[in-house]
Amino acid sequence: MPKPSRPPWTIAVRLPLFVGVAVFLSAVGTTHLALYVMGRELDQEIAQMADVYIDSLAGAVLPALVRDDRVELQEVLERGLGLQRGVTDLGIVVTRPDGAPIARVGDPQGDPPWNRGGGNVAWTRTAGGATAWAQRELVADGEPIALIAAQLAFPEQVTRRNRVGIALTVADLVLAALAAALAMHFARRLIRPFAAVTAAIERAGSGRPEPLPPLDAAAAQDAEISRLVAAYNLMVERLRDRQELAARLEEQERAAVLGRLAATVAHEVRNPLAGMLTALDTIRRFGADAAAREHAVSLVERGLMQIEAVVRTTLATHREAAEPRPLSDADLEDLKVLVQPEARRRGVDLAWRVDLRGDVPTDAVRVRQIVLNLLLNAVTATRQGGRVTLEAGRRGDDLVIAVEDEAGGLPPELARRLGGDEGGAGTSQGLGISIAARLVESLAGRIEVEAGRSAGTRIVLRLPARREGAA
Structure with a gap:
């Protein structure tokens, strides 16, 4: 311009x-x-x-x-x-x-x-x-x-x-001519500091704030001019401090974003890796059984696809794929295999009730990420001998998925994270909840927290069906 x-x-x-x-x-x-x-x-x-x-x-x-x-x-x-x-x-x-x-x-x-x-x-x-x-x-x-x-x-x-x-x-x-000349001379001397301040403000507006030099003896005796110059120099000093602070905050924010990105990718990649290791162990032990081998290989393939989708989505700054894949019963059944090793290690039973009545027009990759995070958080919070239940079905055109645990109630911090609050400590459990909340928001859905059976928590996920052609 x-x-x-x-x-x-x-x-x-x-x-x-x-x-x-x-x-x-x-x-x-x-x-x-x-x-x-x-x-x-x-x-x-x-x-x-x-x-x-x-x-x-x-x-x-x-x-x-x-x-x-x-x-x-x-x-x-x-x-x-x-x-x-x-x-x-x-x-x-x-x-x-x-x-x-x-x-x-x-x-x-x-x-x-x-x-x-x-x-x-x-x-x-x-x-x-x-x-x-x-x-x-x-x-x-x-x-x-x-x-x-x-x-x-x-x-x-x-x-x-x-x-x-x-x-x-x-x-x-x-x-009169002499008096006018003297008046013009003194007026110019009087306005000279103000003109200098104006020029300095113009330079500051163009991104080059510089303090004014010391006043001459005559101008320094004027209290108002001295206060004006001192106020401008103080403003320049504060502006430089703000610029330096903004630069430091920008650097810290960049580091925080990079750390969060790395934590998100690590968290989302770690989840399917557990199930893939279980599938590889199944191949090693029951590789002679064609059905078991085929099931394990299919599980590894879907896990790798999940990891590839997470990496692609992250590198694309969370942009959705051109054609989201619809969700099927098999997508949710696979999650049981992925969660089973962690549940077995903690002594937690898993209960699955899935009936989608066909493919659901939504983003299967993101729904699997949401449900997997909720399941892992529920397993981690449930005491030994407890149970984590997954229920999935349709209510009209909406997809309704409920994850219920027996953990004695959801901590307030995690409840706030489900509502979209990003504050609090960045623990692994809280990170999974935050990721789930952001993904639900991107799918135009909502999360409801209810009291479950056996003093537990029931988290209900409601997602509208994706309209044809919607991104």
């Missing part, structure tokens, strides 16, 4: 870039906010200067307006034009409250935006912002008698404002 390509904008690139852009925008935004506040303060200062200017001008022209002396009014306006310092007045206009012109001096640009009503100063900047109109309503005896408006320009203030704004903007851009 191809390794996914790393995206060009990794977090090691995105995070420092994001920090740098955030610092830059923050610095620029802060400077622009300062410029805006400064501009508002300058506008208020200019408005206050205009307020003072228009108030002084209104006080000078009010007597002439009250006397309705237009010549004096014109002279006052001409004298007042250009007298204020710091303020450039471009023109002054005086009208009646209804807008009828009374006097006009200077060269104002356009007409004032008259704001009638109220005695306060009205302050209106032009569209370009270079000039502004200051307007005031003149009142005598509680009645408005005129409107006066002056168009003002503040070149010194505007020039100073523009110069300061340009200087602050340039300085802000330079300082």
Whole structure:
């Protein structure tokens, strides 16, 4: 499977870039906010200067307006034009409250935006912002008698404002760029240990876990980074321990499997060998008798076939043969000959009641293995003078085989082994029981343990008939 390509904008690139852009925008935004506040303060200062200017001008022209002396009014306006310092007045206009012109001096640009009503100063900047109109309503005896408006320009203030704004903007851009660069540098240094941990985790995921090298002095002072690196190195150490333990367990399991395989083969081969030795002894003693000789040779042949089937099945990892052989009465009768030497040595009687009513469609080799193991275990457990009984027959389509002993009850450990529990000590008796349980399971059958006569145990084996074509 191809390794996914790393995206060009990794977090090691995105995070420092994001920090740098955030610092830059923050610095620029802060400077622009300062410029805006400064501009508002300058506008208020200019408005206050205009307020003072228009108030002084209104006080000078009010007597002439009250006397309705237009010549004096014109002279006052001409004298007042250009007298204020710091303020450039471009023109002054005086009208009646209804807008009828009374006097006009200077060269104002356009007409004032008259704001009638109220005695306060009205302050209106032009569209370009270079000039502004200051307007005031003149009142005598509680009645408005005129409107006066002056168009003002503040070149010194505007020039100073523009110069300061340009200087602050340039300085802000330079300082913001330096701050962003420093922020990106420290962000990259801060994220470097995390990037190293990420790369180490990727190597560990590909099967090459390696501990991280010691941190530099700056990173080692950070408690969180130190804990992260220490936790990762501890994880790598534990992972290596687990790998070593898994390798040792795998080796032990391999040895255990090989030992179990050898024990199974030895156990299954030993059983038919006893009967074959008995048959050879019969040939040696009664070889002149054709019937006895033929029976003994047939028994040896079946025993060898049994051994060959066990070896073949074991080497094939317990796979069944392509065509299992059906079970006949002779297969179970042979088992009596195989078990007889062990029973005679222990002083145990054997009783056989077999009636299969023809061949049973099942796996004869495996059924013989199961029954032979159960019989040998029963003979081994039965006291001298006791009896072991084999009963075999059909219940409908099922094959039912019962092995009964007089051993005083099946030990709990062996009962658990019949149920498929593989725990406990690996004795020969327990090994035979375990083999029988596995073979019964492979034939889709079941084993039942019942109380037998004479305080013994009755083990009942129920196997379904093999369907045609079933493996």
